[in-house]
Amino acid sequence: MTLMETDTRSKIQLPSSLLQATEPIQALLETASLYLHIPFCHTRCHYCDFNTFAGRLPLREPYVRALLQEIEMAGSMARHENGHRRRSRTIFLGGGTPSLLTVDQITRLLQACFQSFAVDDNAEITMEANPGTLNQEQLIGIRKAGINRLSMGAQSFDAQLLKTLGRIHTPEEIVQAVQHARTAGFTSINIDFMFGLPDQTMQHWQETLKRALELRPEHLSLYSLIVEEGTPFHDWVNEGSIIPGDEDLCADMYEYADELLRQAGYVNYEISNWSLPGYHSRHNLTYWQNLPYIGMGTGAASSFAGRRFSNEREPTEYIKMIKAHRLPTVESEKVGPEQAMSETAFLGLRTAMGLHLPTFEERFGIPFSRFVGDRLQPVEEAGLLEHEDGWLRLSARGRLLGNEVFVRLLPD
Numbered sequence: 001m002t003l004m005e006t007d008t009r010s011k012i013q014l015p016s017s018l019l020q021a022t023e024p025i026q027a028l029l030e031t032a033s034l035y036l037h038i039p040f041c042h043t044r045c046h047y048c049d050f051n052t053f054a055g056r057l058p059l060r061e062p063y064v065r066a067l068l069q070e071i072e073m074a075g076s077m078a079r080h081e082n083g084h085r086r087r088s089r090t091i092f093l094g095g096g097t098p099s100l101l102t103v104d105q106i107t108r109l110l111q112a113c114f115q116s117f118a119v120d121d122n123a124e125i126t127m128e129a130n131p132g133t134l135n136q137e138q139l140i141g142i143r144k145a146g147i148n149r150l151s152m153g154a155q156s157f158d159a160q161l162l163k164t165l166g167r168i169h170t171p172e173e174i175v176q177a178v179q180h181a182r183t184a185g186f187t188s189i190n191i192d193f194m195f196g197l198p199d200q201t202m203q204h205w206q207e208t209l210k211r212a213l214e215l216r217p218e219h220l221s222l223y224s225l226i227v228e229e230g231t232p233f234h235d236w237v238n239e240g241s242i243i244p245g246d247e248d249l250c251a252d253m254y255e256y257a258d259e260l261l262r263q264a265g266y267v268n269y270e271i272s273n274w275s276l277p278g279y280h281s282r283h284n285l286t287y288w289q290n291l292p293y294i295g296m297g298t299g300a301a302s303s304f305a306g307r308r309f310s311n312e313r314e315p316t317e318y319i320k321m322i323k324a325h326r327l328p329t330v331e332s333e334k335v336g337p338e339q340a341m342s343e344t345a346f347l348g349l350r351t352a353m354g355l356h357l358p359t360f361e362e363r364f365g366i367p368f369s370r371f372v373g374d375r376l377q378p379v380e381e382a383g384l385l386e387h388e389d390g391w392l393r394l395s396a397r398g399r400l401l402g403n404e405v406f407v408r409l410l411p412d
């Protein structure tokens with residue numbers, strides 16, 4: 001059984017704030033969500049393949065200076081023809097470990113975003129943080145600087161599993177970090193946990209979820225372990241020294257979590273994400289709705305003005321490029337209308353709410369039925385899709401066999 005196979009609900013209960021577009025699509029297409037990448041960590045976790053570097057902490061200040069310059073360059077590039085600054089609804093500081101920056105560095109980065117972009121007064125401004133890298137004073141400082149949502153990488157409440165993962169924090173530090181964040185005034189907190197870990201039993205998972213719910217975070221992201229090439233975990237799995245959880249156990253863990261979180265009032269609005277009503281991640285919805293975003297910093301990706309582009313990944317090289325007043329873009333491709341339509345449909349169908357067909361037509365100027373032709377007919381006939389009030393989404397059976405649907409949406 002795969003993860004998708006566990007999801008057998010026939011109807012999805014979603015808060016109306018998610019189902020209804022909050023703004024016309026044409027207005028949303030004129031905005032750009034901002035992502036700032038901070039590529040530093042104390043040590044590399046054993047499963048991590050993100051673009052992040054251990055042992056480079058002295059580079060933090062030169063890196064922040066380069067990032068400030070890139071924010072200014074990106075702001076100019078994204079300005080409207082009339083010279084007005086581009087509107088931003090969300091900012092996300094990700095990594096790496098952004099909580100390794102000082103309050104002053106974070107404040108300067110946010111100020112630069114506020115100067116170069118027209119950031120909404122009620123923008124969602126998230127920072128990723130790792131327990132063990134946060135103290136009360138720092139949390140008060142970043143809240144004051146404008147961060148209003150924290151996303152914490154906790155991964156497990158089991159001390160031994162944290163060691164296996166190569167995490168630097170203890171279970172107690174997770175609790176402490178959340179308590180400090182509450183005291184500092186954070187009312188929107190996400191916590192990430194992982195399942196399918198080597199030697200993780202169902203009992204470990206139940207205990208982790210129980211302790212997570214005691215903290216009552218507004219949002220939870222639950223990911224199954226993916227063993228990526230080039231990581232210590234990959235080598236250890238190949239050697240046979242660790243064995244990740246099998247598919248059946250992962251499916252049971254997912255199902256258990258989904259049921260427990262639903263009973264606790266959370267909504268599963270995307271396969272790996274649950275939130276209390278109104279606390280879904282607006283930034284992540286930008287990606288799933290295929291709306292424009294501008295990524296800055298090493299390796300950051302952007303999707304803006306009909307192009308997709310990404311930055312130099314290595315910090316020293318990135319800093320050099322910025323110092324030479326060069327844009328740090330290393331890859332760029334044009335996204336034509338066919339591709340944009342395919343991707344919008346594909347990403348929409350991966351979410352619990354599905355694809356809103358009137359919005360698709362308003363965005364691309366043609367009905368979804370004309371774009372897709374008869375390509376979806378076999379999967380419609382097989383009952384993999386369902387329609388409801390203008391929404392097209394995977395049926396319970398479709399969630400088991402999502403790839404059958406997705407491949408039909410790819411451009412020829």
Ligand code: SF4
Binds near residue numbers: 052
């Ligand atoms: S803290 Fe996060 S980004 Fe850093 S090494 Fe661990 S998993 Fe990777």
